[in-house]
Each structure stands twice: as structure tokens, then as C-alpha cells.
Amino acid sequence: MKRLIRMILSRTSLILLLVLAQLAFLFYVLNFLSQFLYIQIINYSLSVLIVLYLLVKEENPIYKLTWIMPILIFPLFGGIFYIIYRQQNFGKRILNRYKEIDVERYEHVKHIENPIGNKASKYLNNLNWPVYNQTKTTFLGSGEKMYESLLIDLRNASSFIFLEFFIVSKGEMWDIILAILKEKVSEGVEVKLIYDDFGSSTLPYRYHKKLKSYGIDAVPFNPMRLHLNFAMNYRDHRKIVVIDGVIGYTGGANIGDEYINKIQPFGHWLDAGIRLEGDAVWSLVISFLENYRFQTGNDINYLAYKKETSLPEDGYVAPFNDAPLDKELVSKNMYLSLINEAKTSIEITTPYLIIDNELSEALKLASKSGVDVKVIIPYIPDKKIIFMVTESFVPELMQAGVKVYRYTPGFIHSKIMIIDGVEAMIGTCNLDFRSLYLHFENSVYLNQVNTIKEMSHFFSQTILQSNQVSAVKKKNILYKIFQVILRGFASLM
Incomplete structure (x- = not known):
């Protein structure tokens, strides 16, 4: 109860209410203006142009769909809302400062040679994150x-x-x-x-x-x-x-x-x-x-x-970070690179499992290719609506042979991936859209480090405290409909 009261009275809730008030005012103004035919024509035309722009824009298809669907459903408001919300961002001055800082990293690490030269290390080294x-x-x-x-x-x-x-x-x-x-x-x-x-x-x-x-x-x-x-x-x-x-x-x-x-x-x-x-x-x-x-x-x-x-x-250690401002999906690319390198096993712990088609297909292909893929997710979720989306990804992964477990004592929040017992990643990046596309994250890539044995032991012990999902429980039709709608907006979660 105290947690609920703090949440209601928090600064975040106040700002959310004010933002919702802005949205309500925006829709009221647009609805009022829509009584004029020429305004309707402009808004509809704008929505069509934005949908065409999104179709050719270089961006993840799921992000495109997240915007295209509401714009087509509400063409009178959708285009205007996209312009007001999506196109507002950090100013050019701030973005330029970020780029300058990012480029300067080279001067501080250029003297460090890559001691292993595998794909993952070469990729990080190319981004000035040495091994x-x-x-x-x-x-x-x-x-x-x-x-x-x-x-x-x-x-x-x-x-x-x-x-x-x-x-x-x-x-x-x-x-x-x-x-x-x-x-x-x-x-x-x-x-x-x-x-x-x-x-x-x-x-x-x-x-x-x-x-x-x-x-x-x-x-x-x-x-x-x-x-x-x-x-x-x-x-x-x-x-x-x-x-x-x-x-x-x-x-x-x-x-x-x-x-x-x-x-x-x-x-x-x-x-x-x-x-x-x-x-x-x-x-x-x-x-x-x-x-x-x-x-x-x-x-x-x-x-x-x-x-x-x-x-x-x-062994070899490479800390690195990821940011949404340079359009370089470092964490996602590292996940994909390591998954595709796997020969015998992939072990993952993640609090959320809301992934795009590329990561989903990579995990399924690895499993179908004989790699033992195991994923541990929570039994008690911290965000029930988001967990509904996580649940929606489980059946398709299981059909491809991926073994999914739920940590029965409660909530697993660790973000770990171990490949063949010799490579690993550990850090802050969840397997969800916000971490992979929108958040500033950091992780550590490990190769042939003794610590990986301890991580594998941790994973094995956690499996013992988890139940393998053997069959997905049947949900009522309203639950499934809500789940489908939520998955359509997975890129915002």
C-alpha cells in the first residue's frame, strides 16, 4: 500500500498527468479543427505521407509498425501526433557534442592492441572499445x-x-x-x-x-x-x-x-x-x-x-557501452554475433524477453542447428503487462527447441549470456526493445576467463530453482486479444 501511495504521489506520476493533459488538449484542438474540410484533407494527406516516409525509412520494421498502425487507425490525428512527438528529440548542438565525445575515445585507446582477433573483439575494437x-x-x-x-x-x-x-x-x-x-x-x-x-x-x-x-x-x-x-x-x-x-x-x-x-x-x-x-x-x-x-x-x-x-x-575482458544516439546497436549486435558463433550451448538470464525478429530468428536457428539454448525468465514479474508480452514470445521459441525456465523463488534481474562455456556477456542490457534501442547501456564481454566457469555454475544452480515451461497454459480469448495488442506496441516497452 505504501509503495502504491508513493507511486501516485511521485514526481513521475505528476509529469505523466501533465503530459496526458497535453495530449487531451492536442486531440481536442485537432477534433475542433477537423470540422473544416480543408483541415481534414491536410491531416489525412499528412498521415499518408508519413506512412510512406516510414516505409522507406531505415529503421527496425517493428518500430515502423508501431507508428504505422495507430496512424492508419486514427489518420485524422496520427500524422500530427507523429510530428509533434516522434520528431522532437535532442537538439543538433547536443547531438554534435555527443558525436565529438564519442570520436575522442579513439585517442585514449588507440595504443591498445587486440590480443585475440575474433569477430566480437574486432567489432568492439572498431568502436574503440579495446580488449x-x-x-x-x-x-x-x-x-x-x-x-x-x-x-x-x-x-x-x-x-x-x-x-x-x-x-x-x-x-x-x-x-x-x-x-x-x-x-x-x-x-x-x-x-x-x-x-x-x-x-x-x-x-x-x-x-x-x-x-x-x-x-x-x-x-x-x-x-x-x-x-x-x-x-x-x-x-x-x-x-x-x-x-x-x-x-x-x-x-x-x-x-x-x-x-x-x-x-x-x-x-x-x-x-x-x-x-x-x-x-x-x-x-x-x-x-x-x-x-x-x-x-x-x-x-x-x-x-x-x-x-x-x-x-x-x-583471458580477455572488454567493457563497452551502448547509446541510442549513434544508431549503432552495439548490445544487439554483440548478442547476435555471439549467438551466431555458438556451437554447443547458449545460456541466458533476462528479466524481460521482448525481442525483435532478428534476435528471435537467431535463437531459433541456433536451437534448430543443435545448439542447446536455455533461457531463464522470472516467475513473479515486476511489471505484469510487460510480462504478458514476454509470455507471447515463449511458445514460438519452444517450438524451435529453445528451453525456457521460470525462476520460481521470484524475480530474476540478472542479464547474462554464456556461449559454449568460453565466451560471455554480463551487464545492464535486457533482452527488450528499450535496452536494445532506447537506453544508454553498458556490458562486459568475456573470453576464456576463469570467471565464466563461475557464471556457468550460477546458471546451473539457478536452473535447479526454476521450472521448465513444458506447455503454455491456455488463456481466455480476451487475454489473448490484449496480448496481441500489447505485442503490437512491444517496441515501446
Whole structure:
């Protein structure tokens, strides 16, 4: 009940109500103007032209359908709404700044040679995300393990701390982390924090100013606005921690009590992350500073945060990020590349399974080609409507031989893919449209690293706590109709 009240009274709900009011006003004005014949002709013509434009536009077909269907159903309003909503975005100045920052990455990594030269590493290297071979990795198979390890490293910080999270919510977890950060600031440690303004909307208004009063350089990412704008879809879903340029963390867990099971709104919350120590942390430093520069407009000296390390070789590690502004679908391309490379097994954990035709066909082809494909999804969903869409993808995957499991203790939030027991990806990217197309994400590509064995063990143990979906339960006709409608708008979920 308290959760519901907080949600109703939150800043997000207020902004949503104001946006809906704008929509209602827009439709009222258009409906009033439609009584004039020439206005009707203009609106209908505009809708037809936009549909033709969408048909030839270079974009995912499902995104096109998501717009074409409502425009054709409501041709009087659809075209105008598309222009007002979809075409509003970040301004050219902001986009140019992002491109400049992205291009500059080359100067900071050009000296790093690719030690393996396989397809995945060549692709990342081409995007200036190098592969490192002197990095210690530690797999953390729960939010609790990640939190425990993180607290130790935060307390030992001596130079600087970078934190970037989609969600920061008040509670025991944040209270303890904040107390450590304030203590570190008093010791002269530099602390920077980026949090997504939508994901962290339960925080008080202008909370970053309060944090600044503690000496923490806090930046809310893409602050929510009181007007319709497609750019509001671009959320910072990354989870990055860098400590002294030597230690780094990423994974599925945000800062909130549900991630460490202090509260359990959806049963047991199972997450996973990875701790990096050594050369590969440099890419996490770059990733954080790029986003910091993009959001603040401030220039910054990257080399001031670069630390030299010397650790023994243990396979290959390549942290990388993904952003919706460069039209390079890095996370999706990495998923496709690794799936297509698989020879014996593909093991996936994901909280959502809302994928486009390319990923669906790749998984089905792998299964039909003799690869053992296993996917674990939640038993208790955190968003029931979105889970209805996830359910709709299960039957077609099962028909192709993909084994789907549901984590019976509750909600699995880890984002892991393991290929043949020798390659893996772990990070923040869900197998859904928002992560693959709209969010700022980050992950780590692993090759021949001992940690992959621990990840495979984690997957095997999670299978033991999961039930394999053997047959899809029959749903009533209204449920199926609603499910079909939702799937039509899957690209917005």
C-alpha cells in the first residue's frame, strides 16, 4: 500500500498527468479543427505521407509498425501526433557534442592492441572499445554479494569514486553508501554520481543539489520535462562504479533495498554483477566520463583518472557501452554475433524477453542447428503487462527447441549470456526493445576467463530453482486479444 501511495504521489506520476493533459488538449484542438474540410484533407494527406516516409525509412520494421498502425487507425490525428512527438528529440548542438565525445575515445585507446582477433573483439575494437588481457574478474552471483564487496572497496577508496546508476532510491542500501561517500569526501576523495532522473524519480525534487551540499558532484541524467518529447525515452540504464581507476563494478543491480532483498515486492530478487580489477577498468572510466561530459557540457582530463596496473593474464575482458544516439546497436549486435558463433550451448538470464525478429530468428536457428539454448525468465514479474508480452514470445521459441525456465523463488534481474562455456556477456542490457534501442547501456564481454566457469555454475544452480515451461497454459480469448495488442506496441516497452 505504501509503495502504491508513493507511486501516485511521485514526481513521475505528476509529469505523466501533465503530459496526458497535453495530449487531451492536442486531440481536442485537432477534433475542433477537423470540422473544416480543408483541415481534414491536410491531416489525412499528412498521415499518408508519413506512412510512406516510414516505409522507406531505415529503421527496425517493428518500430515502423508501431507508428504505422495507430496512424492508419486514427489518420485524422496520427500524422500530427507523429510530428509533434516522434520528431522532437535532442537538439543538433547536443547531438554534435555527443558525436565529438564519442570520436575522442579513439585517442585514449588507440595504443591498445587486440590480443585475440575474433569477430566480437574486432567489432568492439572498431568502436574503440579495446580488449584487455591483464584484468582480474570476480563474478558476484547476487545483489547481496555485489553490495558486500562494493562496501569494502568504497571504504578503501583513496583518490576518486565514480558511480552511475539508473535507480537510486532511499532505503538502507543508499543510506549506508551515502554515509561512506560523505566520509570519503571529508577525507579528500573526489566523488561523482550520475543517476537517471526518471529511474530515480522517487528521490526528492532537485536531490542533486542536496548531494552537492555534501561535496558530491551529482548529476541527474536527462531531467524529465513537462512536455511531450521523444528524447524523454532515452534513459541512462547503466550501472557503473569505478574506484581509484583500479577497481570497477557493473551488473544488473541498482541502488535500492529490493536488489539486496531487504524488501521483497516480487519474491526473491536474483541479480548478478562483476568486479573488475586492472587494465580493463580504464574503459569503465572512459564510459563514465563520456556520459558526465555529455550531460554537464564540461570538458575533463581523462588522463587524470588513469591508473597503471600490473596483473597476470586471465583471458580477455572488454567493457563497452551502448547509446541510442549513434544508431549503432552495439548490445544487439554483440548478442547476435555471439549467438551466431555458438556451437554447443547458449545460456541466458533476462528479466524481460521482448525481442525483435532478428534476435528471435537467431535463437531459433541456433536451437534448430543443435545448439542447446536455455533461457531463464522470472516467475513473479515486476511489471505484469510487460510480462504478458514476454509470455507471447515463449511458445514460438519452444517450438524451435529453445528451453525456457521460470525462476520460481521470484524475480530474476540478472542479464547474462554464456556461449559454449568460453565466451560471455554480463551487464545492464535486457533482452527488450528499450535496452536494445532506447537506453544508454553498458556490458562486459568475456573470453576464456576463469570467471565464466563461475557464471556457468550460477546458471546451473539457478536452473535447479526454476521450472521448465513444458506447455503454455491456455488463456481466455480476451487475454489473448490484449496480448496481441500489447505485442503490437512491444517496441515501446
